[in-house]
Amino acid sequence: MATWTCIQNCGACCHLDPQDRPDLEDYLTxxxxxxxxSMVGENGWCINFDHATRQCRIYENRPRFCRVEAHVFQDMFGIEEDDLNDFAIQCCSEQIEAVYGDRSFEQIRFEQAIGF
Structure with a gap:
């Protein structure tokens, strides 16, 4: 069974272009x-994403909507804790594919990391 994990030096989730997420008002206050x-910067990337290091500059203090945690996904999307793993895998896979491509280095690393 695949187990969700965040891969280092990816940052696909930091591509925040609102045009790619028309339902933001459905799950954000x-x-x-x-x-x-206010966090959307040049080319739709988060202003807190460091492109050189491919890391978040505010990771420890990132907003709730940037966290993959059971209570956050329950509140925002109605996802039960038992379903979080599969939902997170699907979300990450779709986002990585949209940002970098379906056979990108990031997608391959993600699939390897989750045991896919």
Missing amino acids: KTELDLYL
Whole structure:
């Protein structure tokens, strides 16, 4: 069974282009939506994403919507804890494919990391 894990030096989730996520208002509060939109920088990338290191500059203090945690996904998407693993794998896989491509180095590393 595949087990979700975040891979280092990816950052696909840091591509925040609102055009790619038309349903933001469905799962973010008004305050979170304002914060989210304020974080969108050049070419749709988060202003806190360091392209040189491919890491988040505010990782320890990142907003709730940037966290893959059971209670966050339950609240935002109605995903039960038992379903979080599969849902997170699907979300990451789709996001990595959209940002880097389906056979990208990042996609291959993600599949290897989760045991796919």
